[in-house]
Amino acid sequence: MALKLTSTIAVCGGKLLKLSHPSSSTGTNMDINLYLPKQYYNSAESAKLIPSLLYLSGLTCSPQNASEKAFWQIQADKYGFAVIFPDTSPRGEGVATDPEGSWDFGIGAGFYVNATEQPYSAHYNMYDYVHKELPQVLAEEFGSKVDFFDNISITGHSMGGFGALSGYLKNINRYKSCSAFAPIVNPSTVPWGQKAFKGYLGEDKRIWAEYDPSDLVKTVTNVNGDKILIHVGTSDPFLEKHLKPHLIEDAAKGTSWEGKIEVNIEDGFDHSYYFISSFVPQHAEFHAKHLGLI
Template structure:
């Protein structure tokens, strides 16, 4: 598995101050290179002074039968969960990998990073991942945002395929990873979650994403009124869309990371 880490100039020029971290989770089929090359987080990371961590989207070359049969399942599509069903449960454990392996290793390898001061964002499957990680770990991440997230995976074809195969038929297990279920029992601070969604996004039109379901679910939760959903006319699902609004998301996270007013 690959990982990319962008270090802002403050990492090298500030001797004593530790650098916060923004975790970016990528979407289906992506590697850490997609966002590193096309999302343009770097100028804003330098402006505010945070690092950006780009994990991979799945194990690579695990040799699990069927992992390369389709683009929306298996390699590049691990859905950021810990699989419980064979043959996936041994390798496909992205939830534990990111929280228990990757972040601690990055913190120990780059000692000027402050992994106690992190925020999280992502796109599509990664937007779902960002929402899920934040709602399950409100003391680990200071803030959360998402670009075109799969906001209710239990209720869309992508999610039904992946959750059913990785977790089995018991939908109560699916709810443990579904943002539209997790938001109902959220126990963290009342902070907004920023979401941008393009109205010309084909996957949005096909009801794969359904951010409105998260807004509706939050009405009966501590985050009522705090899902800040922006439906932006004419934008699709591409990295052009992400690059168009990455400034807004970086400004949002800088506030909660203590880097701006």
């Protein structure tokens, strides 16, 4: 198989598989963590397919951070869904990174877009990777028991919260539900997003708008009347400068998304996995409903 299994770790009632594979999207080897819940091991091949949840991590993260600290596993067992933890960028020899060496662009900070600018366009095709190649690669090995295409939801944190919102809106009939933890909701107008978009996509803001959730809510119709669930903490150090969650609520006014973007501002929570893990149970229940598990 294209997927190489590097480790199988017992967690809760299921297994966390550490996988890697050569990616045609990024031209690099990509690591994936995949949590298969207890239902995977208890169900027959012919049973109903197990739904999946795609979790996109934030700046600097690898597949390990959320696997270790977000505690999706106990929720995945509770409801019966698999959780996919991809990497946040291509890595390895020949992969360009931020010339200034900062942590908010380049390696660990792929922003889930397809780069058009040199030198990043050679490897930074994270949009194609997470939404197209990743489910194909996983389905080749696990598709007989897990649904990576038709019954899948998406979530993420910070940069990955942007990636979840953007990927959901750009593929409106693809994901059953979308949620985000402390997302960058309007990258075109905040420093993290502007740096990434300029670096990966160039100066043409029409291309930026194709990825920006606060632009997409104006052009994409909420055909099913779905709600998007967002949590962010008042003690998040990035709240005022990079996250600004009200911007997507403002953008949604007068569109089919008005009143459908539930932004919960939580007193005292920060940007860390302490925050994420505290709200994972609510997000798990939200997705479980949309995945037909409740």
